[in-house]
Amino acid sequence: xxxxxxxxxxxxxxxxxxxxxxxxxxxxxxxxxxxxxxxxxxxxxxxxxxxxxxxxxxxxxxxxxxxxxxxxxxxxxxxxxxxxxxxxxxxxxxxxxxxxxxxxxxxxxxxxxxxxxxxxxxxxxxxxxxxxxxxxxxxxxxxxxxxxxxxxxxxxxxxxxxxxxxxxxxxxxxxxxxxxxxxxxxxxx
Ligand SMILES: C[S@@+](CC[C@H](N)C(=O)[O-])C[C@H]1O[C@@H](n2cnc3c(N)ncnc32)[C@H](O)[C@@H]1O
Numbered sequence: 001x002x003x004x005x006x007x008x009x010x011x012x013x014x015x016x017x018x019x020x021x022x023x024x025x026x027x028x029x030x031x032x033x034x035x036x037x038x039x040x041x042x043x044x045x046x047x048x049x050x051x052x053x054x055x056x057x058x059x060x061x062x063x064x065x066x067x068x069x070x071x072x073x074x075x076x077x078x079x080x081x082x083x084x085x086x087x088x089x090x091x092x093x094x095x096x097x098x099x100x101x102x103x104x105x106x107x108x109x110x111x112x113x114x115x116x117x118x119x120x121x122x123x124x125x126x127x128x129x130x131x132x133x134x135x136x137x138x139x140x141x142x143x144x145x146x147x148x149x150x151x152x153x154x155x156x157x158x159x160x161x162x163x164x165x166x167x168x169x170x171x172x173x174x175x176x177x178x179x180x181x182x183x184x185x186x187x188x189x
Pocket of ligand 1: 104124
């Protein structure tokens with residue numbers, strides 16, 4: 001579920017908008033971190049990469065939970081978000097770095113990571129198959145990849161409630177995928 005956005009949108013204006021709303025967005029999404037990071041099974045000092053790390057909230061949380069000696073790197077296509085993430089204080093026990101990269105095409109880092117995670121950062125690839133094939137190369141043999149993505153837009157009140165409320169007052173014009181989904185949901189009632 002991308003809502004029609006792609007990585008290239010995030011690289012400029014969309015990334016800057018996310019920066020401006022960072023405290024609210026991170027507070028809203030924070031409950032995802034516990035199940036996401038638990039699914040990673042960080043069972044020793046590991047090399048961990050956060051894909052589409054945004055302002056770095058999940059990267060820093062993973063670093064707090066990882067044992068001393070771990071390396072936790074955050075990658076994002078948005079320079080504005082990486083600059084914001086890099087300015088945040090990080091836990092001293094783990095090495096935390098942030099880097100601008102298009103994770104769908106960037107060459108695999110050397111050495112590869114033992115863990116990859118992503119909180120809603122892998123939904124915007126233009127070519128999903130090619131992007132995940134690329135990320136497979138980022139992952140060391142036997143590694144783990146845990147990511148959170150939204151389900152279908154029609155089952156996601158967080159994306160639809162505002163448009164649904166407006167649609168009780170006015171007819172929504174043809175537009176984003178979210179609206180089309182609302183139209184078809186109403187038609188099937
Ligand atoms: C919904 S935000 C989530 C940010 C962060 N993971 C969080 O949960 O706060 C999606 C993030 O994915 C990043 N992104 C989108 N396409 C990307 C790509 N191809 N490579 C790297 N990052 C990408 C965006 O810049 C944005 O920061």
